[in-house]
Amino acid sequence: MKVAVLKETAPGERRVALVPEMVGRLKGAGLDVLVESGAGDAAWFDDAAYAEADATIVSRPELVSAADIILTVSKPDEALLGALRSGQAVIGMLNPLADPALAAALAAKGVTAISLDGIPRTLSKTQPMDALSSQANIAGYKAALVAASTFGRFFPMLITAAGTARPAKVLILGAGVAGLQAIGTAHRLGAVVSGYDVRPSSKTEVESLGATFIELTSVGSAAGEGGYARALTDDERQAQQAELIGHIARHDVVITTAQVPGRRPPLLLTEDAIKAMSAGSVVVDMGSGPLGGNVAGSVPGETVVTGNGVTVIGAANLATSMPTAASTANARNVSTLLLHMVADGALAIDPGDDIQAGVVITHGGSVIHPATAALLADQPAGGTSQ
Ligand code: NAD
Numbered sequence: 001m002k003v004a005v006l007k008e009t010a011p012g013e014r015r016v017a018l019v020p021e022m023v024g025r026l027k028g029a030g031l032d033v034l035v036e037s038g039a040g041d042a043a044w045f046d047d048a049a050y051a052e053a054d055a056t057i058v059s060r061p062e063l064v065s066a067a068d069i070i071l072t073v074s075k076p077d078e079a080l081l082g083a084l085r086s087g088q089a090v091i092g093m094l095n096p097l098a099d100p101a102l103a104a105a106l107a108a109k110g111v112t113a114i115s116l117d118g119i120p121r122t123l124s125k126t127q128p129m130d131a132l133s134s135q136a137n138i139a140g141y142k143a144a145l146v147a148a149s150t151f152g153r154f155f156p157m158l159i160t161a162a163g164t165a166r167p168a169k170v171l172i173l174g175a176g177v178a179g180l181q182a183i184g185t186a187h188r189l190g191a192v193v194s195g196y197d198v199r200p201s202s203k204t205e206v207e208s209l210g211a212t213f214i215e216l217t218s219v220g221s222a223a224g225e226g227g228y229a230r231a232l233t234d235d236e237r238q239a240q241q242a243e244l245i246g247h248i249a250r251h252d253v254v255i256t257t258a259q260v261p262g263r264r265p266p267l268l269l270t271e272d273a274i275k276a277m278s279a280g281s282v283v284v285d286m287g288s289g290p291l292g293g294n295v296a297g298s299v300p301g302e303t304v305v306t307g308n309g310v311t312v313i314g315a316a317n318l319a320t321s322m323p324t325a326a327s328t329a330n331a332r333n334v335s336t337l338l339l340h341m342v343a344d345g346a347l348a349i350d351p352g353d354d355i356q357a358g359v360v361i362t363h364g365g366s367v368i369h370p371a372t373a374a375l376l377a378d379q380p381a382g383g384t385s386q
Pocket of ligand 1: 121122123124127130132133136173174175176177178179196197198199202226227228229230232257258259260261266268
């Protein structure tokens with residue numbers, strides 16, 4: 001069976017789905033590895049490194065025609081979608097709950113779609129496959145660095161002959177994988193850090209990293225299923241936005257990471273919250289993306305300076321800005337998942353398997369992932385989940 005590694009085509013995407021050190025692992029399981037020429041260049045893995053690892057370097061048309069399984073980081077583009085044929089499989093971050101139309105298109109082509117974001121995350125055996133966590137971890141680290149390099153003052157307290165610099169006050173909103181790494185990184189840089197989340201269980205994790213946990217009096221627990229947050233009601237959302245303003249105004253830097261699976265990211269910083277911040281403050285919106293963001297006025301991939309001097313960074317895809325680390329982690333995740341699904345050198349689809357039940361979105365011409373199928377049933381053809 002031939003496993004193929006594509007060169008990514010999404011604008012700004014520098015990651016590659018598989019790195020040379022994982023080629024031997026797949027070959028050991030009886031799989032051949034094809035790599036599109038130049039696939040790893042932007043992440044500093046050249047064709048020679050893949051060839052040395054015993055992968056075969058091919059052109060894109062050769063690869064798409066010969067592949068049994070195609071590994072991608074992001075979703076297939078229109079051209080790839082058009083070139084895929086029945087019986088092939090695609091593994092990547094396909095995000096079917098936000099883009100069920102893509103799942104429908106892959107099913108119509110008879111392609112087996114396997115989405116890394118569907119990995120059940122509470123099983124210890126799936127931790128090495130958890131690409132959402134590995135990429136969020138990198139993004140959270142980078143968010144703190146981006147904030148520190150944009151901020152016009154020091155993060156740590158510094159006592160120098162030229163005077164004393166007080167430490168920056170940094171607030172992290174959303175304390176999941178990315179938020180906790182942003183807290184840890186800002187703390188290591190010497191900032192005074194606070195964290196907030198609607199899941200009360202995150203309090204001990206925030207405090208264990210040396211940060212202060214902020215509790216709101218107007219909003220109770222919004223812990224949902226599977227360790228995730230549930231969406232707030234309109235009343236809860238307005239109360240949360242209003243009470244957060246005072247906390248936001250007391251901080252120099254705010255990093256937002258809040259997400260609710262399959263939903264638009266919750267708005268945490270309203271225009272009033274931004275207006276309450278001092279000139280020179282920095283906001284990094286990690287929720288920023290095509291569905292919106294956590295911050296009013298943030299633009300994905302852009303930096304905006306507001307009229308009152310607040311720099312708002314729409315940090316849409318920070319993991320790709322550390323392409324070597326992000327590709328290496330993703331490659332370990334995808335290889336572990338793939339080897340879990342391979343038996344006797346072939347892909348063995350088994351929706352009864354607890355991991356496959358989460359990741360196999362389409363197979364045999366149908367959308368078999370129940371949550372994605374339910375979304376499609378509720379929508380007009382070609383719609384999305386928003
Ligand atoms: P995520 O990316 O889905 O969301 C980020 C954070 O935003 C979450 O902590 C969420 O509670 C928070 N959030 C959502 N709405 C909010 C709001 N209105 N206000 C403030 N915060 C809000 O989260 P994630 O990083 O993917 O983690 C989700 C859960 O999965 C966490 O409980 C995490 O500990 C758990 N997890 C477990 C494992 C494991 O057990 N191996 C691995 C990864 C994640």
